[in-house]
Amino acid sequence: MTMTQRATERQSSPTTTPHDSASxxxxxxxxxxALSLCNNDPDLARDLATxxxxxxxxxxxxxxxxxxxxxxxxxxxxxHTLKGAAANLGGERLERAAKNLMRMGRNNQLPEAPARxxxxxxxxxxxxxxxxxxxxxxESRAA
Amino acid sequence: MRVLIADDEPLSRMRLExxxxxxxxxxxxxxxxGEAWLALSGEGAPTLAILDWEMPVLDGVSVCxxxxxxxxxxxxxxxxxxxxxxxxxxxxxxxxxxDDYLRKPCQPxxxxxxxxxxxxxxxxxxxxxxxxxxxxxxxxxxxxxxxxSRRAIxxxxxxxxxxxxxxxxxxxxxxxxxxxxxxxRVNDSLGHLAGDEVLxxxxxxxxxxxxxxxxxxxxxxxxxxxxxxxxxRDQMTAAAERIRQLVAESPFRTxxxxxxxxxxxxxxxxxxxxxxxxxxxxxxxxxxxxxxxxAGRNRLCFDEQWPSNRGLLLFNxxxxxxxxxxxxxxxxxxxx
Numbered sequence: 001m002t003m004t005q006r007a008t009e010r011q012s013s014p015t016t017t018p019h020d021s022a023s024x025x026x027x028x029x030x031x032x033x034a035l036s037l038c039n040n041d042p043d044l045a046r047d048l049a050t051x052x053x054x055x056x057x058x059x060x061x062x063x064x065x066x067x068x069x070x071x072x073x074x075x076x077x078x079x080h081t082l083k084g085a086a087a088n089l090g091g092e093r094l095e096r097a098a099k100n101l102m103r104m105g106r107n108n109q110l111p112e113a114p115a116r117x118x119x120x121x122x123x124x125x126x127x128x129x130x131x132x133x134x135x136x137x138x139e140s141r142a143a
Numbered sequence: 144m145r146v147l148i149a150d151d152e153p154l155s156r157m158r159l160e161x162x163x164x165x166x167x168x169x170x171x172x173x174x175x176x177g178e179a180w181l182a183l184s185g186e187g188a189p190t191l192a193i194l195d196w197e198m199p200v201l202d203g204v205s206v207c208x209x210x211x212x213x214x215x216x217x218x219x220x221x222x223x224x225x226x227x228x229x230x231x232x233x234x235x236x237x238x239x240x241x242d243d244y245l246r247k248p249c250q251p252x253x254x255x256x257x258x259x260x261x262x263x264x265x266x267x268x269x270x271x272x273x274x275x276x277x278x279x280x281x282x283x284x285x286x287x288x289x290x291x292s293r294r295a296i297x298x299x300x301x302x303x304x305x306x307x308x309x310x311x312x313x314x315x316x317x318x319x320x321x322x323x324x325x326x327x328r329v330n331d332s333l334g335h336l337a338g339d340e341v342l343x344x345x346x347x348x349x350x351x352x353x354x355x356x357x358x359x360x361x362x363x364x365x366x367x368x369x370x371x372x373x374x375x376r377d378q379m380t381a382a383a384e385r386i387r388q389l390v391a392e393s394p395f396r397t398x399x400x401x402x403x404x405x406x407x408x409x410x411x412x413x414x415x416x417x418x419x420x421x422x423x424x425x426x427x428x429x430x431x432x433x434x435x436x437x438a439g440r441n442r443l444c445f446d447e448q449w450p451s452n453r454g455l456l457l458f459n460x461x462x463x464x465x466x467x468x469x470x471x472x473x474x475x476x477x478x479x
Binding site for chain 1: 251
């Protein structure tokens with residue numbers, strides 16, 4: 001991990017730098033990027049958000065189970081999938097958190113995993129609420 | 144154009160599928176490398192594929208490698224899609240047979256132009272295949288009459304003779320050289336277009352008389368060759384007589400008037416199990432044809448006398464014709 005990455009993560013950690021939840025949500029999701037990844041098709045963006053909200057919980061539950069049972073292979077595999085899902089929506093912070101966990105799994109650095117998992121949980125919660133708002137906004141624009 | 148998308152992550156699949164459908168591609172999606180390989184190696188496979196690198200069962204790079212090992216199938220344009228950003232990874236993917244490499248998550252405008260590049264390659268290939276097929280068709284079919292071309296019928300003759308030579312229980316093999324009588328007069332009196340119509344009608348009439356496993360080819364001009372597979376001497380005589388009658392019995396209608404057409408036929412027959420060259424059998428049939436012409440045309444003749452191989456001339460070799468004529472083996476002539 002590079003020094004910059006370490007610094008970014010420390011800064012973004014909720015214990016070190018307090019931020020109000022709205023601005024965190026804003027950073028959890030880049031709506032413009034999400035739309036541009038969908039070729040500015042709001043229907044597709046909305047469907048992707050829905051699919052993410054429906055499937056992410058299962059992935060995270062799998063990740064928890066893998067972390068609890070110290071299954072490095074499963075951590076690497078499931079974190080990779082979650083990373084890909086987040087990337088398709090421009091959820092860059094969750095993407096990064098999942099990538100960290102994925103590397104940990106693949107390099108078999110399990111002692112750090114629970115802490116990273118906690119971080120990932122927080123990013124997921126932020127992305128979920130940002131996505132819910134994003135989706136509502138797309139729907140109201142469509143209506 | 145049909146495109147395969149292989150990705151184990153559902154959001155990627157949904158996003159790519161919807162983008163590509165919106166651009167008019169016909170999309171198939173699969174969720175692992177094993178399914179991707181099945182789709183690409185099966186009948187009517189898509190000709191363009193976007194493959195995720197990390198997938199269950201088989202990864203994208205292995206799918207690329209397998210696809211490139213397939214021989215004799217249309218080219219499939221392969222795009223590897225991965226979040227890996229190292230140059231080494233790109234080189235590995237291209238080495239395995241990928242045509243292009245796309246970073247995940249790809250931007251739609253980039254994806255669109257990369258796909259267009261792939262589409263150009265595949266369309267170029269489709270045009271080449273169509274041109275090849277059309278040339279192949281031209282090579283095996285006489286463009287005027289639709290009968291087998293000279294080249295195709297002579298190839299067929301070699302095969303039939305080889306089969307008959309190997310056969311121990313067959314009925315034998317017959318070849319008929321068929322020549323229209325006084326065809327020049329048709330062209331001179333009714334014109335070349337009417338002459339062409341007559342040739343087509345002759346082919347149609349003979350075609351109705353022969354069995355599905357017999358073949359009819361145009362040797363050139365007004366001369367045709369009929370190959371009668373697995374047939375004994377009597378069957379051959381009967382077939383030749385039916386052909387003669389069917390042409391002679393009713394007048395040919397052309398756009399420039401109708402007329403009666405007759406044929407002369409020269410036949411040669413070989414028993415099963417006897418090895419005979421194409422050159423030999425054509426020489427025998429051709430000699431028979433000249434007998435039929437000399438005897439007054441509109442008839443069938445056979446030549447029962449098989450020349451020895453030594454006395455035969457090389458097919459279509461004027462130099463040897465010349466030499467043979469000088470060396471006085473007078474009975475042999477080349478076949479046109």
